[in-house]
Amino acid sequence: MYDLLVIGGGAAGLSAALAARERGAKVALLGKCFPPRSQSSMAQGGINAVLGGEGDSVQEHIADTLRSAHTLADEARVRRLCERAPEAIAWLDRIGTPFSRTADGKIAQRRLGGARGDRACYAQDYTGLKILHTLYDRALKEAIEFLDEHFLLNFVVEEGRVLGVTAIEMADGEVRAIGAKSVVVATGGYAGLYRGFTTNSSATTGDGVAAAIRAGCILSDMEFVQFHPTALRGSGVLISESARGAGGRLLNGSGERFVDELKPRDEVAAAIWEQLEGGEEVYLDIRHLGEAFIDEHLPQERKLAILYEGVDPVRDPLPIKPVAHYTMGGIEVDDAHMTKVAGLFAAGECANAHIHGANRLGGNSLLETVVFGREAGENAVEFARENGSLGSISSLRFEKDRNFVAAVGRFTNQIDFYAKRDFMGKLFYRNVGILRNETGLKGVLSAVRQMQKELPFMGIADKSRTFNTNLFEFIEFGNMLELAETVLVGAIGRNESRGAHRREDFPRENDEKFGGVHSLAWKEAGTLCNRFGGMR
Numbered sequence: 348m349y350d351l352l353v354i355g356g357g358a359a360g361l362s363a364a365l366a367a368r369e370r371g372a373k374v375a376l377l378g379k380c381f382p383p384r385s386q387s388s389m390a391q392g393g394i395n396a397v398l399g400g401e402g403d404s405v406q407e408h409i410a411d412t413l414r415s416a417h418t419l420a421d422e423a424r425v426r427r428l429c430e431r432a433p434e435a436i437a438w439l440d441r442i443g444t445p446f447s448r449t450a451d452g453k454i455a456q457r458r459l460g461g462a463r464g465d466r467a468c469y470a471q472d473y474t475g476l477k478i479l480h481t482l483y484d485r486a487l488k489e490a491i492e493f494l495d496e497h498f499l500l501n502f503v504v505e506e507g508r509v510l511g512v513t514a515i516e517m518a519d520g521e522v523r524a525i526g527a528k529s530v531v532v533a534t535g536g537y538a539g540l541y542r543g544f545t546t547n548s549s550a551t552t553g554d555g556v557a558a559a560i561r562a563g564c565i566l567s568d569m570e571f572v573q574f575h576p577t578a579l580r581g582s583g584v585l586i587s588e589s590a591r592g593a594g595g596r597l598l599n600g601s602g603e604r605f606v607d608e609l610k611p612r613d614e615v616a617a618a619i620w621e622q623l624e625g626g627e628e629v630y631l632d633i634r635h636l637g638e639a640f641i642d643e644h645l646p647q648e649r650k651l652a653i654l655y656e657g658v659d660p661v662r663d664p665l666p667i668k669p670v671a672h673y674t675m676g677g678i679e680v681d682d683a684h685m686t687k688v689a690g691l692f693a694a695g696e697c698a699n700a701h702i703h704g705a706n707r708l709g710g711n712s713l714l715e716t717v718v719f720g721r722e723a724g725e726n727a728v729e730f731a732r733e734n735g736s737l738g739s740i741s742s743l744r745f746e747k748d749r750n751f752v753a754a755v756g757r758f759t760n761q762i763d764f765y766a767k768r769d770f771m772g773k774l775f776y777r778n779v780g781i782l783r784n785e786t787g788l789k790g791v792l793s794a795v796r797q798m799q800k801e802l803p804f805m806g807i808a809d810k811s812r813t814f815n816t817n818l819f820e821f822i823e824f825g826n827m828l829e830l831a832e833t834v835l836v837g838a839i840g841r842n843e844s845r846g847a848h849r850r851e852d853f854p855r856e857n858d859e860k861f862g863g864v865h866s867l868a869w870k871e872a873g874t875l876c877n878r879f880g881g882m883r
């Protein structure tokens with residue numbers, strides 16, 4: 348029996364697993380892909396921490412984070428995150444993260460949008476990749492058991508306490524029950540709902556968040572989805588904020604600048620959207636930075652632009668559009684990162700730890716994965732030690748999940764779920780995107796509910812058991828539909844504009860009704876319930 352089972356091998360999951368191992372716990376880490384392939388590897392711009400440079404302070408970091416959150420962050424937790432940031436960077440540095448350096452050997456820092464200081468530590472524009480690889484290298488040296496290519500289905504919960512999970516072993520299609528005294532879920536966000544219009548990897552389908560609401564957890568603030576201002580127009584591939592941080596300019600088709608490029612993301616994305624809706628093209632221009640600077644500081648951006656858009660940013664401005672990038676909502680957790688289910692903790696993008704509120708600041712998410720990921724791992728081990736094991740997993744959940752997987756093979760497959768998945772991505776981008784209104788949101792809600800009814804008429808064409816991606820993508824689609832409903836219900840109920848949630852029909856922030864108020868969603872007997880209120 349594991350003391351701790353971590354679900355997800357991104358920066359949050361690996362940080363949790365490492366912290367638990369440092370406390371001598373028996374730890375396993377389960378994931379649907381190899382850890383270095385997790386989406387954390389795509390992070391480019393940097394990880395925030397005030398390291399004592401001139402013109403910045405921890406107080407400013409806290410203030411910037413709170414301002415960007417538009418009253419939906421918890422000040423004490425933001426304070427804890429920002430105060431622990433320098434220690435987190437020192438730890439990452441110590442275990443070997445190859446941060447870029449200044450001429451005098453200090454960790455180099457750059458300014459990202461919404462920050463009043465140069466506080467994002469970076470490794471060229473490969474920050475997430477370098478951090479993730481360093482964490483994974485470290486984890487391989489520890490006695491952590493890796494259950495790679497295992498697909499989480501559900502959490503096993505009895506009498507309000509987590510006992511483990513059910514998962515499919517992807518190599519042979521077997522459903523397994525895995526017991527643990529505590530579980531940390533770190534499965535990433537749900538921006539995959541905007542398929543075709545997101546910077547996220549196709550694996551970011553919110554599986555852990557959907558499993559959490561089915562297990563009795565509360566989800567909160569699901570309507571808050573951040574749109575990154577500068578994705579390549581054709582592919583949606585991200586061009587990092589570090590390009591604007593370095594002096595990149597946003598231009599319309601007439602070559603005019605129309606917004607302060609370093610404003611918070613919600614404001615820059617909305618300004619670009621307005622231009623695009625008005626029939627303008629929008630470009631990111633970094634030519635004036637020069638080839639030597641671009642190759643030194645933004646090498647990945649140049650490669651991505653050439654590869655995905657056929658444009659070399661050294662010579663031409665990059666055509667861009669805003670796309671879904673980060674999901675602020677997620678699994679509601681308490682100060683110890685525990686969900687409503689005892690022993691089940693959540694960290695990273697799948698959790699809502701009330702740090703980012705209505706709009707995340709660039710560089711704060713990687714920080715959260717490391718600081719809160721480690722805290723979640725420590726607290727989970729403590730929980731396991733204090734509460735022990737409740738014995739083996741009863742067969743009920745396991746039988747249910749095994750029967751479900753077998754039944755999917757018999758679904759009629761009359762409706763192509765891949766076409767529905769693409770359709771939902773388009774619907775979400777147009778109607779649950781940067782600018783929303785009640786008619787559009789309600790229309791998408793009824794389309795989503797219709798798709799939920801049609802699921803048994805969808806299904807899979809491939810009936811094989813070995814690495815059946817058709818099956819996993821179908822299960823992911825079911826999770827996406829489950830979460831789509833929670834996003835829509837939250838967005839319809841929030842009759843105001845706040846941060847990343849902009850309503851054409853309610854263009855003002857309504858502090859009287861919604862200031863500090865969170866949308867909460869949970870399930871009762873399989874039915875979605877929701878209300879607006881304070882934290883639990």
Ligand SMILES: Cc1cc2nc3c(=O)[nH]c(=O)nc-3n(C[C@H](O)[C@H](O)[C@H](O)COP(=O)(O)OP(=O)(O)OC[C@H]3O[C@@H](n4cnc5c(N)ncnc54)[C@H](O)[C@@H]3O)c2cc1C
Binds near residue numbers: 550
């Ligand atoms: C292009 C891009 C650039 C970014 N740049 C920055 C930046 O510069 N700075 C910053 O702070 N943030 C940045 N972000 C955001 C940040 O990278 C993410 O929020 C963060 O890395 C999420 O880490 P995580 O560990 O929570 O999840 P992830 O890294 O997404 O890992 C999730 C893990 O869960 C596993 N998993 C998912 N579902 C299942 C399942 N059903 N069964 C088993 N395992 C499962 C996955 O395989 C994966 O291992 C960026 C994001 C993107 C997309």
